[in-house]
Amino acid sequence: MDLIDSEPVEVAIVKGETPKENLLNGIEKLGGISKYINNGDQVFIKFNLTLPCGFPTNTNFDVIETIVKACKKAGAKKVYLGSFPFKGVTIKAISDILGLKKYFESVEGELAFLDNSNYFYMKGFDSKKLKVIKNRSFSKVEVNNKTFIVPKVILDSDKFISVNQVNVDPLFKLRLSLLSSYSIIPNRFQEILKKGENFQSNDQYKQDLISNIIDVFSIKKPNLVINDLFYVLENAGPFIYKDSNLTKTGIMVLGNDAVAVDAVTSKIMNLDIKKSDLILKAEEKGLGLADLSKIKIIGENIKNIDLIIKKCAKKLDEIKLQNFSIKTGNLCSGCFKQAYHLLNLMKTNMTKDLKYITPNNSFLIGDDPPDPNNISKDNIILFGDCAISSTRKKKFKVIIKESKKKRKYKANKKLLKLSGCPPDIFKCIKLLLNFYGKRDLPMLNLYSETVASYTPEKITKKLRIWEVG
Amino acid sequence: MKILKYNSNIELFEESKELKERVRIPLSPIETDGNIVYYLFELLYPIFINDQQNILDIVISDNEDEILKLILYETKKAGVHESFQILQKDLIKIKNIDLDNLNDFFNVAQSVLMKKNNIRISSLRIFKNKAIEYINNFCKGLEDLNFYEFVQHFLDLIHTIFEQKIFYIYPEPNIYKFLKKLILSLNGIKLNNLFEFLEENLAPFNVSIILNSEKLILILKIQKIKSGSDLTFKLYTPRNLGINVNGISKKRLMNLIKIKLKAEKVYFFNQKHLISLLSYIFELEFPLKIENLKFILQKVLFGFRSFENHWDMVPQPKIYNPLRRFLIRLFGINLNLKKISHWAIPELIYSSINSNFGLNSKSLLILTNISKYKNGKLRELDSLNKAFRNALLIEIENSRIIKIISIKRNELFINGTPNNLQTIKLQISEKFGFISSVIKIDSLLINEIINKSVSTFSKFKPFSKLKVIKMFKNKNLFSIYPEIPPYKLMMGKRIKSLTKLILRVFIDKHEF
Numbered sequence: 001m002d003l004i005d006s007e008p009v010e011v012a013i014v015k016g017e018t019p020k021e022n023l024l025n026g027i028e029k030l031g032g033i034s035k036y037i038n039n040g041d042q043v044f045i046k047f048n049l050t051l052p053c054g055f056p057t058n059t060n061f062d063v064i065e066t067i068v069k070a071c072k073k074a075g076a077k078k079v080y081l082g083s084f085p086f087k088g089v090t091i092k093a094i095s096d097i098l099g100l101k102k103y104f105e106s107v108e109g110e111l112a113f114l115d116n117s118n119y120f121y122m123k124g125f126d127s128k129k130l131k132v133i134k135n136r137s138f139s140k141v142e143v144n145n146k147t148f149i150v151p152k153v154i155l156d157s158d159k160f161i162s163v164n165q166v167n168v169d170p171l172f173k174l175r176l177s178l179l180s181s182y183s184i185i186p187n188r189f190q191e192i193l194k195k196g197e198n199f200q201s202n203d204q205y206k207q208d209l210i211s212n213i214i215d216v217f218s219i220k221k222p223n224l225v226i227n228d229l230f231y232v233l234e235n236a237g238p239f240i241y242k243d244s245n246l247t248k249t250g251i252m253v254l255g256n257d258a259v260a261v262d263a264v265t266s267k268i269m270n271l272d273i274k275k276s277d278l279i280l281k282a283e284e285k286g287l288g289l290a291d292l293s294k295i296k297i298i299g300e301n302i303k304n305i306d307l308i309i310k311k312c313a314k315k316l317d318e319i320k321l322q323n324f325s326i327k328t329g330n331l332c333s334g335c336f337k338q339a340y341h342l343l344n345l346m347k348t349n350m351t352k353d354l355k356y357i358t359p360n361n362s363f364l365i366g367d368d369p370p371d372p373n374n375i376s377k378d379n380i381i382l383f384g385d386c387a388i389s390s391t392r393k394k395k396f397k398v399i400i401k402e403s404k405k406k407r408k409y410k411a412n413k414k415l416l417k418l419s420g421c422p423p424d425i426f427k428c429i430k431l432l433l434n435f436y437g438k439r440d441l442p443m444l445n446l447y448s449e450t451v452a453s454y455t456p457e458k459i460t461k462k463l464r465i466w467e468v469g
Numbered sequence: 470m471k472i473l474k475y476n477s478n479i480e481l482f483e484e485s486k487e488l489k490e491r492v493r494i495p496l497s498p499i500e501t502d503g504n505i506v507y508y509l510f511e512l513l514y515p516i517f518i519n520d521q522q523n524i525l526d527i528v529i530s531d532n533e534d535e536i537l538k539l540i541l542y543e544t545k546k547a548g549v550h551e552s553f554q555i556l557q558k559d560l561i562k563i564k565n566i567d568l569d570n571l572n573d574f575f576n577v578a579q580s581v582l583m584k585k586n587n588i589r590i591s592s593l594r595i596f597k598n599k600a601i602e603y604i605n606n607f608c609k610g611l612e613d614l615n616f617y618e619f620v621q622h623f624l625d626l627i628h629t630i631f632e633q634k635i636f637y638i639y640p641e642p643n644i645y646k647f648l649k650k651l652i653l654s655l656n657g658i659k660l661n662n663l664f665e666f667l668e669e670n671l672a673p674f675n676v677s678i679i680l681n682s683e684k685l686i687l688i689l690k691i692q693k694i695k696s697g698s699d700l701t702f703k704l705y706t707p708r709n710l711g712i713n714v715n716g717i718s719k720k721r722l723m724n725l726i727k728i729k730l731k732a733e734k735v736y737f738f739n740q741k742h743l744i745s746l747l748s749y750i751f752e753l754e755f756p757l758k759i760e761n762l763k764f765i766l767q768k769v770l771f772g773f774r775s776f777e778n779h780w781d782m783v784p785q786p787k788i789y790n791p792l793r794r795f796l797i798r799l800f801g802i803n804l805n806l807k808k809i810s811h812w813a814i815p816e817l818i819y820s821s822i823n824s825n826f827g828l829n830s831k832s833l834l835i836l837t838n839i840s841k842y843k844n845g846k847l848r849e850l851d852s853l854n855k856a857f858r859n860a861l862l863i864e865i866e867n868s869r870i871i872k873i874i875s876i877k878r879n880e881l882f883i884n885g886t887p888n889n890l891q892t893i894k895l896q897i898s899e900k901f902g903f904i905s906s907v908i909k910i911d912s913l914l915i916n917e918i919i920n921k922s923v924s925t926f927s928k929f930k931p932f933s934k935l936k937v938i939k940m941f942k943n944k945n946l947f948s949i950y951p952e953i954p955p956y957k958l959m960m961g962k963r964i965k966s967l968t969k970l971i972l973r974v975f976i977d978k979h980e981f
């Protein structure tokens with residue numbers, strides 16, 4: 001039984017000079033850390049650990065340090081910290097690049113290698129051994145006829161705390177704690193598989209995603225939830241892109257009910273809660289309170305805070321790429337999200353390439369996208385299975401060469417198919433490099449080699465084996 | 470005094486062009502022709518300080534409650550001080566001068582001077598008595614200082630004046646605002662220490678720099694004879710050197726100066742380009758935005774690639790020779806500096822900083838000097854402890870450098886134990902919050918970078934330039950903890966393939 005079920009729903013809004021001061025002040029307002037942590041508790045702290053990049057891609061480590069120390073002070077026996085990163089990246093790689101393992105140890109916490117990647121570098125670890133380790137460290141959990149595998153360390157912990165860095169998000173406008181809770185399961189289980197006829201037209205991707213997030217969230221509801229919006233990455237996020245901007249609000253929202261904390265955060269960040277499928281669905285399932293009138297809000301007056309945050313691009317063609325025109329057909333959230341990240345990644349890491357690339361490039365996405373601007377001249381990129389299948393009979397797929405005697409039909413070689421439903425970003429980068437040539441994309445090539453330096457094939461292969469096993 | 474007298478006679482000079490009086494540049498030991506000083510003030514003062522006439526200098530007591538001296542400088546042209554008069558100190562009656570908001574005081578002074586002297590002033594300079602003492606002390610024996618000592622003392626004076634807030638100017642020119650904020654953000658790190666560090670890392674050189682303009686060409690000769698602190702500086706005009714510039718080509722002028730001043734290299738720049746770069750720098754806002762540093766680097770690299778257009782040099786850098794470039798291209802290395810990608814390089818550095826260090830970060834920079842130990846061959850741990858020189862903690866918030874703190878040796882090496890970068894990171898994180906990375910760089914490497922890009926720039930030794938990359942791979946000379954992805958990439962690649970990978974970004978295509 002979760003602690004909060006019998007507790008009144010309380011949310012604190014705190015404003016201060018530093019994130020650390022905010023957190024301590026907020027916890028104090030909620031009644032002190034010992035209200036949440038008992039002597040001898042094993043605590044698991046879920047934080048954002050997405051990529052080996054600087055703040056605010058991941059949670060603010062000063063905030064993590066403060067919460068770990070507070071838990072220890074309250075008598076916690078053990079404090080684990082963890083989360084599953086971006087697809088294809090191991091926890092070990094991020095830990096090495098950010099120096100996390102030692103850092104958490106120095107503040108008396110322990111980084112949980114949820115993906116067992118600390119074993120990947122050991123010699124003699126074949127697929128059998130990986131499978132054994134995985135089975136030992138995970139449990140199967142059934143929710144709504146779906147099976148998820150969840151790390152035992154999370155399930156076995158007495159207390160669960162979520163520390164979420166709030167940034168803009170292309171699908172849900174903001175990365176709030178409900179969304180962030182999804183990364184307590186491995187990436188492969190986070191993926192949404194195409195089912196049924198109307199998958200794209202019904203935006204089944206988003207519906208399934210929301211349903212999965214809610215199900216995963218219900219497996220282990222956090223006892224304490226912290227939405228850290230002291231700094232917010234706006235305009236382009238939740239990772240650092242060329243168009244990203246960091247804005248300082250000085251605010252933190254925390255409480256004992258994730259749905260309530262997200263609802264309050266949405267309200268002060270000018271988001272209409274009634275339009276937030278995730279929050280509404282969670283409330284509907286009885287997983288928390290979203291009705292602000294029923295939530296006990298302490299600290300700052302909610303009416304006095306009105307944060308204007310620049311949200312992510314709503315349409316893909318708002319992400320302006322030099323020498324590229326983006327042609328959008330009917331697409332679902334899956335392709336939108338992946339294309340949003342790919343286009344932003346290209347804009348950030350291909351500035352020189354985009355300038356010198358041939359001026360005619362069309363990026364076609366979704367079902368039945370408009371034709372490229374110039375069929376005979378354009379390099380055409382088809383993003384996603386819908387774009388590929390719906391353009392099968394389009395004129396631009398073939399080049400007609402007419403001579404005096406006959407007409408010749410040839411497949412258009414200026415065509416790149418990025419398959420997948422939705423496509424995988426790292427794979428797309430490799431295909432782009434092959435298509436244009438590394439010489440013509442020197443910046444993307446450098447980026448790709450840099451990524452490869454922390455995702456060496458040897459290790460990603462082990463990760464793939466581990467994920468399937 | 471001499472310069473005031475000179476300035477008042479300048480019309481004479483303008484007619485005859487023969488007045489050759491030697492004067493000292495104010496607040497410096499540099500003696501040069503009066504017309505050079507006149508020209509410099511006439512050119513630079515309106516751009517960097519104030520473009521209007523007449524200035525009132527005020528000396529006030531240290532506790533700001535009394536005016537001790539009033540001096541009125543009349544200037545026919547902005548910056549050209551011709552005469553001065555000492556006014557009665559009680560001329561301006563005001564109870565308190567609000568030094569943080571001089572607008573009201575300026576208006577009072579303006580109206581009094583209009584009424585009593587029928588003079589409209591455009592600027593106020595207020596010195597606390599202490600500032601005058603410092604300036605007088607600085608001026609004592611100034612003539613006997615060598616150039617290095619002068620720069621050291623001068624930077625120290627500037628630092629003291631701004632740090633102790635004993636000099637004010639109204640309206641505040643950009644250079645004043647720049648220095649004030651720079652010194653504040655340096656957090657006690659002295660300008661003269663930075664200069665010393667830079668000078669120490671420069672190998673001996675002997676160069677002349679021609680600063681071209683339509684009005685007056687200036688020629689600087691700067692020389693460092695041997696490593697250490699002997700730096701000399703001289704300022705000339707072509708006339709001083711007996712060169713008639715009428716109808717002379719740029720190349721001929723450079724070659725003549727090379728011979729006359731026995732310089733190894735002669736550089737040619739346009740005054741207006743340097744002034745525009747300086748103006749841009751002085752306009753920088755503080756806390757310093759990384760993005761603005763990106764624009765400065767863009768400007769500098771653009772200048773670099775505009776060889777023979779915006780700048781020139783003799784002997785001509787061999788690296789610009791197409792045949793030689795073609796030959797090394799055969800080895801797969803494209804090194805055309807005229808095609809250096811002046812915007813892609815800063816863009817890459819900027820996005821790399823943002824992505825790897827984050828938009829908020831704290832990084833510790835440790836400077837070492839291992840050159841004194843066994844030809845630089847030291848065990849890695851020892852090198853850090855023994856060779857420690859300086860450490861700076863650089864704090865970035867929202868891509869702005871908000872703080873630079875000097876970290877002392879005993880904060881890094883607790884109990885004298887030989888710490889490595891990992892333990893240092895944890896130690897410093899405990900005190901200052903999460904440190905993103907600790908970067909250690911040795912003087913030998915800095916020396917090599919500066920000298921490869923400045924002193925030995927004209928030599929055609931592409932493979933010696935690759936030595937710098939090799940040095941980056943030597944952990945005694947450079948290391949970073951934790952190892953960020955670009956560093957991992959560098960360490961995991963062979964030098965040639967790494968060079969090829971980077972040069973494709975750094976050098977634009979379509980070159981021959």
Ligand code: SF4
Nearest residue numbers: 332334335385386421
């Ligand atoms: S290909 Fe893209 S748009 Fe089509 S259904 Fe799949 S994710 Fe949606």
